[in-house]
Amino acid sequence: MATVKDFRNDIRPNWCPGCGDFSVQASIQRALASLGKEPHEVALISGIGCSGRISGYVNTYGFHGVHGRALPTAQGVKLANRDLTVLASGGDGDGFGIGLNHFMHAVRRNMDITYIVMDNRIYGLTKGQTSPTSAHGFTAKTTPSGNIEEGLVPTQVALSAGIGFLAQGFSSDVNQLVGLIEQAIQYKGFSLVNVYSPCVTYNKINTYDYFRDNIFNLDKVEGYDPTDFLAAQRAITEHDGLVTGLIYRNDNKVAYEDQIPGYQETPISQADLQVSDDIFTAALREYA
């Protein structure tokens, strides 16, 4: 059986020392190992940005595509091979800026994919511009006199779109994060783990200390019921989205793959592609 070591490779991430993304990388590796996955059974599809590089840093099949499109790419991979464990990953700009449309629709579609977002509330790889999750008033190169747009709250958006599994973590709490990623992968349907993953180089406002001081950990709330939609809604609203833990889980949803008419158990990637003469002849006859 594969161990954490088997999910590591020899590539040194190009992240800055202290970047929150290192913890996310380690958490994914630990979660996959503890779930008993083999590296070749996993495909990690990522977007563009510092965090998008993660598909190169975990020893699984990896696809680093175009900016903002990790989710549709990942859904394509899943459709071709439903046996694969498909993870999609990227940053807040990738997922909630250029890719927000795809995020909302991936939630609606509900394929069995786990989406892990490294949310640092800034564009890092392009050297420090305001992001869609940056708060109102946030100053950065593109908002020198303060952000006049409101920051997007990913958990709120996800819940509104009808997500079946919603969790949020923080790079400083790896043990919690590993558990959340494990549960997300086990969930049969689309799951989001949004991770506050501080950028130590460009974001001097939303620092490790900022998150430590402001995060409300739902795991410590006695009696919090993650299957209670209204409780989840309230928790997010009351804390301006700054909650961690398993926020919401709906066990009554059916994954997209399990609803496709005629979809087979055998992955399409292994299926015989030749169409039988019977099916073809019947199809052609409709044009007689």
Added chain:
Amino acid sequence: MLDQLSWKVGGQQGEGVESTGETFAVALNRQGYYVYSFRHFSSRIKGGHSNDKVRVSLKRFRASNDYTDVLLAFDQESIDLNVGEVRQGGIVIADEKFKPTAPDHVRLFVVPLTKIAEESGSAIMKNMVSLGASACALGLPVDIFTEVIEERFRRKGQKVVDQNMEAIQRGYDYMKDLGGADPELALKPADGTRRYFMMGNDALGLGALAAGVRVMPAYPITPASDVMEYLIKKLPKVGGVVVQTEDEIAAMTMTIGANYGGARALTCTSGPGLSLMMEAIGLSGMTETPTVIIDTQRGGPSTGLPTKQEQSDYLAALFGTHGEIPKIVLTPATPEECFYVVGDAFNLAEQYQCPVIIMTDLQLSLSKQSTDALDNKAVKIDRGLIATSEEAAANQASGEFKRYAFTESGVSPRIFPGTPGGIHKVTGNEHFENGRPAEPAGNRQKMMDKRLGKLAHVELEGSVVRTGDENPDVVIVGIGANVGAITEASEMLRADGYKVAHAQLHAILPFPVQMLQDAIHDGKKVVVVENNATGQIKHLMNFFGVSHPDVQSLLKYDGQPFLPSEIHAKIKGMF
């Protein structure tokens, strides 16, 4: 008796114009006539004039023509807009309900279409009454409709079938009493050969089924949506799936993901969607992930003329993506070619590991026409180089699987995710042989040469098909649906005493420089016929270095397809 005739039905969009035309066309196709239909419609659901013109003949034509023998009008607007093309002495059949009037050059037959339909059971059957009246005018027996009517209405019960047949018979009888049977309009009998009747989009859908397409992510757009709607019905029978995506960017990237994942996945769009797909088409080229995109061209730019004919996406398809990638662009001209081109496109995409764009145009995509039998067995599935698990294991002994190994052909074996021993990285960044991002100059140049080298010096078999006379006065270069009008115009020019050849382009990337050069070299004059304003194919000939001292453009960009007579007159005027 006639060798061919043209019949047209017109009315408000949504009042059965299309189904009337379809019933007429299918019935005649089953008699063994060649049938070519063209639909005039607007970007709206109900209301607005629409018409369906059906050309029936003893020999094959793949174009509409410039006159009409019989016009069937459901309203006065249909007469006003179309009577100009009804030939001298031609027939107009119109519903008594709107007190029709028509100019003197035609013979107007006023038939109480709606009234007879109501008496037969329902006003909706006025199209059946009109079919009966048409049959009478053309000297056709009403029983040519029996089979079609039975198939269409069987599910609604025998009574409905009988009512419809009665409506047809009564329309026939009424027309006969009016003296509307015209022996001069009678068609010579056909030989009864059974052919299919379909449009290019139908053939693309069937082609996708036969080519092993099992995933189709797509976003609805005119005139492409038929392909998607067809596969939504058919893919469940073979374990496949169509996903209606949120936009064309998602459609394209999902297609790439599915092909990377090991499926044969296809997307289908029109110009606006093609524009949105451009970045991802670059990703397909850079990551050497095979993909197939169908672009059914329509009037552009922007929303342009969404329901009208145009061929103006060629330059976009060839050059639209930023950066430089290998790419293949195929241009079928007939439904038969639309069927086989999908399998070819996938074989090429997987053989060369690059994006392949199949380009049709609205006329080819939507014009239903008599189509020869299509052969499932002739569609071969060749998935190109795919490493086995053993090869992957051997490869892995030296480290990671080298997905982008340098090879003599430039093509490196693929391996699908999920395969033990095949783990590798794919990235749209420049990369090393193992797929890891890489910036070194030497590697960059080698990788560019590897990718672009796959198609360097390649001319795909059959890229140019030359027919017609040797040492011609003119070589007509055509693409897409123009094949029909050019073929017919060539015959007209021959009748005038010119020697004519026709070079039809079936692929424009890799551009078939040598093949096209050979196809035009003996012509005194070359005329490039295309449905756009700037002469894109002629530009490409210049760009790629196809040379000839006398090359002229024949362009049309008013949204209408070329008519054979137009090409004839314009080329004649060039001498």
